[in-house]
Amino acid sequence: MKRRFFLTSSTTALISAAALPSGLWAQTTETGLPSGKTSFHPDYVETIAELAYFWGYPMVNMINRSMSLGSAPAPGTLGGVFPVSSPNRIGMLTDYIDPGQRSVACPNQDVVYGLGFQFLDQSPVVVQVPDFGDRFYVYAIYNHRTTQVGQVGAPYNTKPGMYLMVGPDCEGEIPEGMAGLIRWDTNLTMMIPRIFLNDTDEDRAAVQPLVNQVMVYPLQEYTGKMQTTDWTKAPDFPGDDSSGGETKWVMPETFFDQLPDVLDRVPALPGEEGLYAQFHALLEAAENDPEIKQAMINTVARVDAETIPDFLQWRYNGKPAGNNWNRSLNNAEWGLDYYNRVSTSRSNMFDNRPNETQYFYTDVDVDGEPLDGTTT
Template sequence: MKSMHLKLATAALVATLVSTNAQAQSPQVPIPKSAAQISGPVSGTLMTNDYVQMVGRTAYFWGYPLVATSSRRDAFAKAPERIYLGGVVPMAPVGDLTMLHDYISAEQSFIVCPNQDVVYGGGFAALDKEPMVFQVPDFGKRFWVYPIYDNRTDEIGRIGKQYGTKPGFYMIVGPNWKGRIPAGISAIVRSSTDLAFAIPRIQLDDTAEDKKAIQAPLSKVMFYALSQFNGKMKTTDWSKTPSVPVPAGPPNTYKGSACQEDETVASRGRGGSRVDH
């Protein structure tokens, strides 16, 4: 009897494992590419107020990052060159990036809860136009990270000291890019959307010596269009970045977002200035 029970238990366990394995290997539901491919509620579903409110909240939370990042990209697009908005926020035309050269100001009210031990940068890419190249200099023992995000604010690459990223040139490409990787590019980061943005963070000790020492590698932290890539490390002196005052507007127009149309910035003339291996 015990032998019979053991055999039945064993058979049940095998059946369960086979069933589980079959489910794990079932094909993934394809991501819809149009609204028409998204199925609606089951016919006869009762649309209560609570249900409709829940769907509305879910849609808002899902869509908010898309709207917010697009809004910020539009604000950056108005920058005529690499600038510090209000002397604080690094901004650059789309397809470029601006770095600070010191800690972000403690008096600023643009960025919520910034880190207090890094030098920040920021820039947007329009990957539907062309890929974006970024440089990784040799930071030595210094901590650094280049968080790169897509339109949904999902981080799309593992670029930084903690990931073992080597010095060199890297490239961000859009979801439909099928070109050849140019010689000299170490790897590519593929974005799931044509809009992507980066917010580099480079560790800085609060000493006069380190504030001087960081300037050399910091000058090589640059993002630019693939058409400008020539295989050589470009440099810029970020301390010479011009500051542009925040234009007058309603209270808190720029606090926390810097998304409002920037007529002061736009009025300036343009100056010259997942990882796939």
């Protein structure tokens, strides 16, 4: 069902538009589709279950993060160290991120972070971009596939102002006074502003008025004027686990209960129709036969225990760059690169796209010896 948003006679520049996949399922007929009523060989069940886990891991990850980090009572912080938000809003820090947080691995250490999840099937949202002057900033915005879409930030010479962000099912014209439109191809999105901060008291004071204007809110709260929030007074909520590694966001025991939601909410890219058909058939078979479902769970539990942890080793992320270093590949522009998408989803989810950031990784020195912090 199409959702209408506020109509005016205004016209404005399009800041970005995520191209919607065309012909999804349109060329597929009922003849030749895989069926969940098939008597599947156990090895085939395991193979498709493994593929589903590698393919769907990042998108289930997104759902579970959105239900935790994006569903707080109000925008604020988690355990005093990590930004969280209520739906269709954003939470902002006011200083560098605390290394004690465990919600996201490998954050930058020279920026002020924000974070918010948008549920665009609930409402379009307004995204405020202050006038940052010559200060570097970027709003990294990700669709449900964890692909970065849109061009908001200093690298794109984005004009200050208020932008309307809508999902794939919205139509109409944008309200008067807005600077542009951001259209997404999935309803679940996630935004992470990064605003450069010098490690000085003077720059901390200078950045605060800008940070206070970084806001996201539902369209019905749009007034035509920039709104502000004093983020130093944002509420703090308990719950961040700062005692170990990154929070575990994907559970093999419930993965196949969540996969149908992913298939419904994330349209297949061109060329993925057959993959979706295989997953649907496997889920149908699991619904009809508890033993098949248990075999699927056992398979992905093994993958989660034996393979997924290896993605914390940088040699399994990107491509070799020489001297035992690797560099990112297709970061945040995944397309059909399921391998690097899932490895990054485990190691350092929410990369910036290549024209914004190039990532170089290593766990060892030039001789292959593990880096342990004892030498410099």
